[in-house]
Amino acid sequence: MTADNALRIRFERIGCGDAPAREDDEETMSDATTTPMFEIENLHASIEDKEILKGVNLTINKGEVHALMGPNGSGKSTLAYVLAGHPSYEVTEGSIRFNGEDILEMDPDLRARKGIFLAFQYPTVIPGVSMANFLRMAVTSVRNSRAEEAAATGGSAQPITPREFRRLMKEKMALLKMDDSFATRYLNEGFSGGEKKRAEILQMALLEPTVAILDETDSGLDIDALKVVSEGVNALAGPEMGVLLITHYQRLLNHIKPDFVHIMMAGRIVQEGGPELAHELEAKGYETLRADVAAHLQLDAAELLAATS
Numbered sequence: 001m002t003a004d005n006a007l008r009i010r011f012e013r014i015g016c017g018d019a020p021a022r023e024d025d026e027e028t029m030s031d032a033t034t035t036p037m038f039e040i041e042n043l044h045a046s047i048e049d050k051e052i053l054k055g056v057n058l059t060i061n062k063g064e065v066h067a068l069m070g071p072n073g074s075g076k077s078t079l080a081y082v083l084a085g086h087p088s089y090e091v092t093e094g095s096i097r098f099n100g101e102d103i104l105e106m107d108p109d110l111r112a113r114k115g116i117f118l119a120f121q122y123p124t125v126i127p128g129v130s131m132a133n134f135l136r137m138a139v140t141s142v143r144n145s146r147a148e149e150a151a152a153t154g155g156s157a158q159p160i161t162p163r164e165f166r167r168l169m170k171e172k173m174a175l176l177k178m179d180d181s182f183a184t185r186y187l188n189e190g191f192s193g194g195e196k197k198r199a200e201i202l203q204m205a206l207l208e209p210t211v212a213i214l215d216e217t218d219s220g221l222d223i224d225a226l227k228v229v230s231e232g233v234n235a236l237a238g239p240e241m242g243v244l245l246i247t248h249y250q251r252l253l254n255h256i257k258p259d260f261v262h263i264m265m266a267g268r269i270v271q272e273g274g275p276e277l278a279h280e281l282e283a284k285g286y287e288t289l290r291a292d293v294a295a296h297l298q299l300d301a302a303e304l305l306a307a308t309s
């Protein structure tokens with residue numbers, strides 16, 4: 001398996017296997033002190049001519065943990081797919097900028113190399129590929145591409161050597177309190193929900209993304225998986241990384257304290273606040289909010305209900 005294949009496999013999970021080859025990207029000069037890290041503006045996206053995202057605005061800066069909540073069908077996973085560059089979705093309006101650079105035309109591979117990490121709800125089984133091998137390929141691909149870019153722009157990033165990779169993997173596994181034997185397991189074969197999540201979190205630790213987007217299943221994480229995700233995010237979140245945690249339930253937020261909470265309904269972010277908003281939502285449920293939002297958007301409540309049941 002080659003390094004490029006490892007990344008491709010990640011994207012095949014979301015149907016991006018035949019994403020176009022990497023294109024040369026143009027660097028947009030930007031002032032890091034004033035440019036938001038990850039900026040989603042008035043994002044509209046459709047699938048099969050059905051508009052799902054209807055003007056999403058969201059800004060994530062380094063060191064911030066954002067939670068995105070909302071009822072089933074509100075468009076949370078769609079947003080994650082669109083951010084990843086899933087080819088089935090068409091962005092019809094708006095922009096996604098990463099460090100000031102428009103990423104809409106970038107394929108999923110390139111987005112990953114730039115430092116955008118997505119953990120998906122449904123990881124694939126890859127028989128015969130050990131965890132360690134898969135991770136080494138994925139990390140090598142991203143690191144080497146960053147090193148190439150650094151060489152071109154006078155930066156300091158270096159490609160990773162096998163020895164360095166082993167050291168890094170040991171270090172990250174210790175940080176995440178993972179057993180050494182985990183590295184020799186075959187990828188996702190017979191993994192429990194918690195182990196699949198552990199694999200994703202380890203991958204995130206090794207790739208050291210600038211922005212991590214985690215989409216959690218609406219059917220809920222089991223307790224083991226919940227612990228893995230929350231401990232992992234808490235161990236890895238830091239001043240250099242921004243996190244977008246997508247969750248249907250408040251439960252996860254008992255373990256990860258977000259700085260900001262956004263609530264999505266019918267393809268828009270309809271309410272924003274601090275961690276207290278998640279608790280309020282837990283207490284009141286989405287129903288009360290739905291009526292408020294319907295009134296505010298001057299939508300028929302029934303229409304909104306149909307769109308977000």
Ligand code: ADP
Nearest residue numbers: 047048050052071072073074075076077078079
């Ligand atoms: P959430 O993650 O918030 O539960 P989704 O993003 O999965 O919501 O879905 C948002 C809406 O998009 C739903 O109404 C869903 O039916 C619709 N949708 C998702 N995927 C497709 C698809 N492939 N074709 C048509 N509609 C879709």
Ligand code: MG
Nearest residue numbers: 076077078218
């Ligand atoms: Mg979803």
